[in-house]
Amino acid sequence: MPLTRKAYRAAILHSLADPAEVGVEASYEYFEDGLLVIENGRISALGHASDLLPRLPADIDITHYQDALITPGLIDTHIHLPQTGMVGAYGEQLLDWLNTYTFPCESQFADKAHAEEVADIFIKELLRNGTTTALVFGSVHPQSVNAFFEAAEKLDLRMIAGKVMMDRNAPDYLTDTAESSYQQSKALIERWHGKGRLHYAVTPRFAPTSTPEQLALAGQLLGEYPDLYMQTHISENKQEIEWVKALFPERDGYLDVYDHYKLLGERSVFAHGVHLCDEECARLAETGSAVAFCPTSNLFLGSGLFNLPMAEKHKLNVGLGTDIGGGTSFSLLQTLNEAYKVMQLQGARLSPFKSLYLATLGGARALRLEDRIGTLQPGTDADFIVLDYNATPLLSYRLKQANNIAETLFVLMTLGDDRTVLQTYAAGNRVHQR
Structure with a gap:
């Protein structure tokens, strides 16, 4: 050559x-x-x-x-491929928003042609907005991940994605089982992880939609393939946190659920973390885990304000996420515009150079890719x-x-x-x- x-x-x-x-x-x-x-x-x-x-x-x-x-190139550490068609959906907070808009929209990804069409639109939007790497949620359907990786591979992009694992508390048409989610994830890992510039992320949606059996198998996958990613949501909404406590009364809180099932680690990225406490930030930092700060969706869904100074105090890796479709823009520049305001509302400053860091090198460090990108x-x-x-x-x-x-x-x-x-x-x- x-x-x-x-x-x-x-x-x-x-x-x-x-x-x-x-x-x-x-x-x-x-x-x-x-x-x-x-x-x-x-x-x-x-x-x-x-x-x-x-x-x-x-x-x-x-x-x-x-x-x-x-x-x-900009780095988006939290975004949902299947929610491209429902960006800017009116009037709900997290849990109602999932049931009213998100789940019906994601159900369309059972159709391979639909998955391919949206993957094409989604990647064009990322690139149009200057995003060259993203950590991407697929739907529960393996074809969503196959379509995304096929499109990303053609352009030699460095992308990370995974099939959502979700075996309870969601509509029947959108759930897998603990065993099927393990087998389907494993097949996707074997096909895509480490191929070109592509990486796989084990992707339990969030603790309420996975049984203990499914979370245990997610942890098992991470043990079987040492350089995999793990992505999920944490402490986004107060109702959600109470729900987790009710579903897992034996655990010490939301983070402890993930910790118990061995989902914390150097390539684990937890989206939102709006309502984390000091102890949880310290534990995330201790395990090398990262948080994706998603200001536009935290404002749009009324979830709350992320405490960046607390994360900094614990030297916790933080990346930036657009969180399409709870977030309202593919643009990380616009996401930083909102991040600045989130800090202002808490009496804190976000300097332009910290913003640049969050959107580039900070995201790369959150993904353990700072030797390659950022x-x-x-x-x-x-x-x-x-x-x-x-x-x-x-x-x-x-x-x-x-x-x-x-x-x-x-x-x-x-x-x-x-x-x-x-x-x-x-x-x-x-x-x-x-």
Whole structure:
């Protein structure tokens, strides 16, 4: 295979560390006139254009962007493929919303053609919004995961997904059994896990919809395949928490249910965590587990406000999630807009560099993929996006008033959306062009 080498010149910004741990100044690297060099799907060099240009071969293809910012591809640590068709459904909180909208919508994924159609729309939406990696819930049907992975594989995307395991407290047309969920998950793992840039996540929907037998088998799968992911929901809604206590009276609380069935670990991601206590945060951090912060859905479903400072205190890995379809936008820029407001309501600040971290390197760390994605460090996968400063008339005008990269970044995160993403690259290939 011939060596393919390309370079991209623009303002370039990426996270190096969590600002909560190293301070803002040490947390990022910014090149006002930067150059990113890609070889065979990986980043081979990053630096000031003036330093790198003289060292490059004369015939290298250089794309020069004016009024644009290159950042790592964005990482969505919690999203539901089968809920694409019900985004923005009116008027319910979590449990009623599941029964009224979610379960009927997910039932359509028994049909392979429907699953393939939605997988195509879903991936196009991710890429249009600059999301290059996502941790994805399928439906209870294996065909939902097959359709998603088939579409992702064609574009060589780094994606993680799993079939929902749900054997009680849901409509009969949408439940599996403990044994069938184990066998179907195992078949999907054998087919997809580690194929190209794809990974499998064991996916019990949440404690109330799984019997103890099913949760035990989910834990067994994690033991059988050591580098699998695990994704589920936790402490999103107060009614839900009370329900879990009633269903599992022998356990010490919601997190203890998952802990008992061996579902905590370095590749375990728990969505929401709005109502976690200090002890639960400490236990999640101790086991290397992560939480997906989903501000748009937490506001939309009236669930509550995630306590990011408490998570930081315990050095708990936190990623960002759009949580389509409880969330109302595929855009992680819009999700950060809401995250800022969630912090404001609690008297806390969310700096633009912490926001950048959450949407890139923080998500990569939550997924234990920081050696591959989430930064623009040489040696990592060439997953990056180009953000257009002139995407809308208001954005263009407002950014002309910005005095530094911190202000520019914050404006992109408050006024930006899918229109801001000019191009998306995955493994060095352009997979979206606005």
